[in-house]
Amino acid sequence: NAGVTQTPKFRxxxxxxxxxxxxxxxxxxxxxxxxRQDPGMGLKxxxxxxxAGITDKGEVPNGYNVSxxxxxxxxxxxxxxxxSQTSVYFCASSLRDRGFPLHFGNGxxxxxx
Amino acid sequence: xxxxxxxxxxxxVQEGDSTNFTCSFPSSNFYALHWYRWETAKSPEALFVxxxxxxxxxxxRISATLNTKEGYSYLYIKGSQPxxxxxxxxxxxxxxxxxTGTKLQVIP
Numbered sequence: 540n541a542g543v544t545q546t547p548k549f550r551x552x553x554x555x556x557x558x559x560x561x562x563x564x565x566x567x568x569x570x571x572x573x574x575r576q577d578p579g580m581g582l583k584x585x586x587x588x589x590x591a592g593i594t595d596k597g598e599v600p601n602g603y604n605v606s607x608x609x610x611x612x613x614x615x616x617x618x619x620x621x622x623s624q625t626s627v628y629f630c631a632s633s634l635r636d637r638g639f640p641l642h643f644g645n646g647x648x649x650x651x652x
Numbered sequence: 653x654x655x656x657x658x659x660x661x662x663x664x665v666q667e668g669d670s671t672n673f674t675c676s677f678p679s680s681n682f683y684a685l686h687w688y689r690w691e692t693a694k695s696p697e698a699l700f701v702x703x704x705x706x707x708x709x710x711x712x713r714i715s716a717t718l719n720t721k722e723g724y725s726y727l728y729i730k731g732s733q734p735x736x737x738x739x740x741x742x743x744x745x746x747x748x749x750x751x752t753g754t755k756l757q758v759i760p
Contacts, residue, residue: 579752581750582750584747598749629695636745637684638684638701639701640698641688641696641698641743641748646695
């Protein structure tokens with residue numbers, strides 16, 4: 540099993556550009572999450588999904604969109620990149636809720652200039 | 653917004669010392685609490701998943717306790733080693749809200 544795979548690893552965007560961060564998992568997990576890591580702020584939840592076709596907002600959803608058309612994939616879309624979106628983005632998945640831990644991808648480092 | 657707080661923010665200990673950190677969370681509507689270990693330039697890895705009041709979990713020299721009635725969990729490291737240096741995160745399982753972490757540096 541590859542686990543949770545994120546692409547790309549690094550990306551530099553200009554203000555106003557758009558891009559999609561890809562996340563895929565091969566563990567047949569129902570739950571998937573997107574977090575951003577800001578210095579000194581820990582991990583903030585952007586969006587999450589409890590299954591294919593179902594998504595919901597986290598703490599910091601503004602400026603992002605997600606979709607979950609399959610169990611495996613949970614892409615994160617930035618439509619109009621802003622410098623405030625410079626961060627490290629982590630995708631994670633868990634089999635179910637509550638007693639099941641999160642498995643994280645290796646992260647995508649995004650810089651918006 | 654759920655408030656999950658960790659203390660201290662950072663900690664330097666000598667090799668061989670034992671140490672502990674605290675995670676505080678809302679005591680109402682408890683669901684589950686997770687502890688993760690996050691090494692620099694890597695991804696967080698799960699240490700413990702705790703769901704019941706009074707839970708105690710252990711993995712080698714690391715252990716954790718849970719008090720859901722008063723809303724706190726402790727993580728203990730016995731005989732710290734340099735390889736224990738990492739940031740330790742707790743996460744409250746409703747929408748998986750993370751604390752800001754305790755950064756541990758073990759000095760050889």
